[in-house]
Amino acid sequence: MPPARRANIGRRTRNANDVALLRRSQTADERAQANASQRERNARNRFVNPVPVLNLARPSRIRRAVLAEMMRAAFNYNSQIDYSMYGYIGMMDAICPHCDAANFRGETPGMCCANGKVRLPALETPPEPLYSFIFGTSQASKHFLSHIQQYNSAFQMTSFGATKIIRDNFMPTFKIQGQIYHQAGSLLPYPDADHQFLQIYFIGDENRESDQRCAIVSNTRREIIRELQRFFHQHNALVQLFKISLDRMPTDNHKIVIRADRTPFGEHARRFNAPTIDEVAIVILGDQFQSRDIVLHRRNEQLQRVSELHRSYDALQYPILHWKGDDGYHINIPMIDPRTGLHIQKKVSAMNFYSYRLMIRPQEQNYILKCGKLYHQYIVDMYAKIETERLNFIRFNQAKLRSEEYIHLQDAIANDANVNDIGRLTILPSSYIGSPRHMNEYAQDAMSYVRKYGRPDLFITFTCNPQWDDIKNNLFEGQSTTDRHDITARVFRRKLTALMDLIVKLSVFGEVRCHMYSIEWQKRGLPHAHILIWLVNKITPDQIDNVISGEIPDQTVDPELFDVVVKNMIHGPCGELNMNSPCMIDGKCSKRYPRQLTSDTITGNDGYPLYRRRSPNDNGKTANIRMRNQDVEVDNRWVVPYCPLLSKIFKAHINVEYCNSVKSIKYICKYVNKGSDMAVFGVAGDNRNDEITQYQLGRYISSNEAVWRILSFPMHERHPVVVHLAVHLENGQRIYFNEANALERAAHPPATTLTAFFKLCETDTFARNLLYSEVPQYYTWNVSSKKFQRRKQGTAVDGHSSIFKTDAIGRMYTVHPNNAECFYLRLLLVNVNGPKSFQELRTVDGHLCQTYREACQLLHLLEDDAHWDSTLNDASTSAHPQQIRMLFAIILSTCMPSNPLELWNKYKNYMAEDILIRMRHHARNPDLLITLEMCNEALIIIEDICLTIANKALVQLGMTAPNRPMHDLFDRELQREQEFNCNDLRLFVQSNITKLNIQQKHVYDTIMQAVSNNAGGLYFLDAPGGTGKTFVISLILATIRSDQKIALALASSGIAATLLEGGRTAHSALKLPLNV
Secondary structure (H helix, E strand, O other): OOOOOOOOOOHHHHHHHHHHHHHHHOOHHHHHHHHHHHHHHHHHHHOOOOOOHHHOOOOHHHHHHHHHHHOOHHHHOOOOOOOHHHHOOOOOOEEOOOOOOEEOOOOOOOOOOOOOOOOOOOOOOOOOOHHHHHHOOOHHHHHHHHOHHHHHHHHOOOEEEEEEOOOOOOOOOOEEEEEEEEEEOOOOOOOOOOOOHHHHHHOOOHHHHHHHHHHHOOOOOHHHHHHHHHHHHHHOHHHHHHHHHHHOOOOOOOEEEEOOOOOOOOOOOOOOOOOOEOOOEEEEOOOOOOOOOEEEEOOOOOOEEOOOOOOOHHHHHOOOOOOOOOOOOOOOOEEEOOOOOOEEEEEOOHHHHHHHHOOOOOOOOOHHHHOHHHHHHHHHHHHHHHHHHHHHHHHHHHOOOEEEEHHHHHHHHHOOOOHHHOOEOOOOOOOOOOOHHHHHHHHHHHHHHHHHHOOOOEEEEEEOOOOOHHHHOOOOOOOOHHHOHHHHHHHHHHHHHHHHHHHHHOOEOEOEEEEEEEEEEOOOOOEEEEEEEEEOOOOOHHHHHHHOEOOOOOOOOOHHHHHHHHHHOEOOOOEOOEOOOOOEEOOEEOOOOOOOOEOOOEOOOOOOOEOOEOOHHHOOOOEEEEEOOEEEEEOHHHEOOEOHHHHHHHOOOEEEEEOOOOOOHHHHHHHHOOOOOEOOOOOOHHHHHOHHHHHHHHEEEEHHHHHHHHOOOOOEEEEOOEEEEOOOOOOOOEEEEOOOOHHHHHHOOOOOHHHHHHHHHHHOOHHHHOOHHHHHHHEEEEOOOOEEEEOOOOEEEOOEEEEEEOOOEEEEOOOOOOOHHHHHHHHHHHHOOOOOOHHHHOEEOOEEOOOHHHHHHHOOOOHHHHHHHHHHHHHHHHOOHHHHHHHHHHHHHHHOOOOHHHHHHHHHHHHOHHHHHHHHHHHOOOOOOOOHHHHHHHHHHHHHHHHHHHOOOHHHHOOOOOOOOOOHHHHHHHHHHHOOOHHHHHHHHHHHHHHOOHHHHHHHHHHHHHHHOOOOOOOOOOOOOOOOHHHHHHHHHHHHHHOOOOOOOEEOOHHHHHOOOOOEEHHHHHOOOOOO
């Protein structure tokens, strides 16, 4: 029997039916209460403050007038026009119809409650005395709020582990580096030990308990400690639970287990009530508990790490915020169907949970937002929990999901290999926002814009101003802007959106070709955006003064702009006026202030222009600023370049630079996409190849960034889209598989963009006219079906009514020349239109070539070094000088270019670019130009690479020899063998020498005795695989090197060399011929 056909009704009709069904199931009282709530929401929505005209629905006539008024307005700034409405944000008067959260107009719908799918119990207002401490205005309340972190520490039941970053006495944010973890100890200390954390609750004497808390935590008042002590003993359910459980523990061998997934008996699953004894906690003697359970011993010296996913994780660490001991986030909170109010299968994520808790709702007092520095710590902690949840998903799934080239998987399956032994573990993918791979992809995408449209026109840095009225007007009474990072982040997000609308939609600089931006955070925690703008009509040098100013405005003509510039756009001052300024390095300003005075703007050959900065004698203006309790007069030398229009609209620090004259634009593109600061550190042991651990240990998190990420605000935006196009040999694509689907994947590998391109050319005649990189302009890539599909929007193509063109960009992944066949395949894809298969790609005039190199030769793509010129030209646009030098060395060593000297002369400045930057920094001279000595240093590095690769000097490869000192090569080799860390090696030896078995110890002692006696000798170590030969050799090398002696680790093959620290092949180290 065929399935019943669904009624053909619209979505709105179905929703109305569902609501009607829900209403019929309600009692009269429930309907009356629902109607009253709806009337209250409607009333609030009617009586809201007026909003600017830009945010209102308007007739198209008014919209066109606004567009016409602002088109290229930056070139025609008028001090008499009021531009304030374009940057106006207003009050949080948009009320969510689902959860009553107050939002700014224009914020993403559902940010607060996922459009009604998240429904958490309202925060219960704390009773006295905690209420007065948080909401009061007395001196005791002010003291409590200013030291709220210390008071929370006095009552927290777990310890907080992280590296806190405190740079100076004023730190308006909470900032950590590395991982955060909570640890719980035993309920009672040993007889001679002091009570700590949770143990203090069980001292049994009120005076001794308060004495111990005051002794542990400084800057607290005893009377406040005592009041809070009585409060938590009376109201905190976890404290009461531990007391009862402790009485039930007859011996120190017993444990109390707090279940991670147990809901109190008799309570509805979505309720978050206080725990009930025997349902949430049990006392056991054995090991009957789960990995996420909290296990507390009666007495024990060991600390247990509390799982981030445990429902009591928050309450144990933040008793002031969870004063009842109520549940925080856990993984079993169901989402709600907003139409029926019933649970759905999907669960509430940690991001959903904490985003909901950060909102302001009229019917509840969100006391969490009143808790100042404790609130700062809380949101950092909770974002770290969100991040840990995501990274753990990646980590635990990597053990199951493996990647391998398709042809290798086929071979392994055919030979009955164990699937568990196939593949390389993928660590931290580019899909994880903020990962090194993700940031590198964005930098390469920016370079795709440069390749297609040239250098960007404008580089803009937009910094949040904590003094904005839009922030101050939305604070609670008595708060400062540093208390509310949620408001700061939300306002900056709205301001940034308004700024991008002005630039992109209203075209204040003219029509925009493409743009991109990234968000970062200052050391003090405020967000700023780095923005790159490409314009259709480039800004000419004679127009720079119309758009960008490096001067103080005339206070009599434009007092508002004068005030903005003096408050936000004056650097420092530093130097002799303030030697302690953060920009001062070795007695000089790292930002090159004060700048040179000049009567006209000068554009140089490389770098930003020298903007017009007139002296006071040339009608330049001055201003007095307050610094260190005294007035200081500054002139135009201290002004950071700005756009008058943007500064007047947004009243913030907005640095605008003309960057079309910058040659090294790749450094700007990489700077824009470099991401937030990461700590530089060494990772020892097994974590050396663990990218997830390295990322967690190195990254910083501040309060403002934590809010930004919790609210799911984007870290990057760009337009147009860049589509990444795979490049691989036939059956050489990377596929992902696990044990269950390995056979199926081997038989039916998923398509890639390259194989889909071939199939597209088979069926679509228009596609046969396109290059591979041009396809994304006319077709979209369907990720689920792995097919290219014709675009349905865009500009119609002449003669093809069903084909539409957009400005999307295709970026083929780069291939290194040492992967020769794949390199030549990519070269063909760049030049051949519409191939239908790998075979057709290497078919020239009906002849099927055996290799892709042969096809390139027949197409005359390899004549006159044109392809190497193209390769180096492409690399010079996007690659680091170190990478360009390596590329050039490989071309010299393995590809035999016909005129290598011509290639060197054309690209030598790019290969020595990092040396120039290093010398500029060392000499404190940003105008230093490249010299022959710098190029010679680059040439020495290139020759070293060629000697390593092919054992050939540059003279043997058609190049001129570099001028190097006679002792240079020896010094380099000696330095290589002396750069090991002796302390780390000694620790390695001490921790591993006891692990040697009898036979390994005999080998170790024999060789070390020969070394100590300077006896020499020849030893052959023979044993089956997996018995520890590499371990013994590594220990011998570490022992010798820890005594500051030299031990060479040489092997016959590269694979064997990689197993040893500092290992090299014998051919490379001893310069042996390759045929030996």
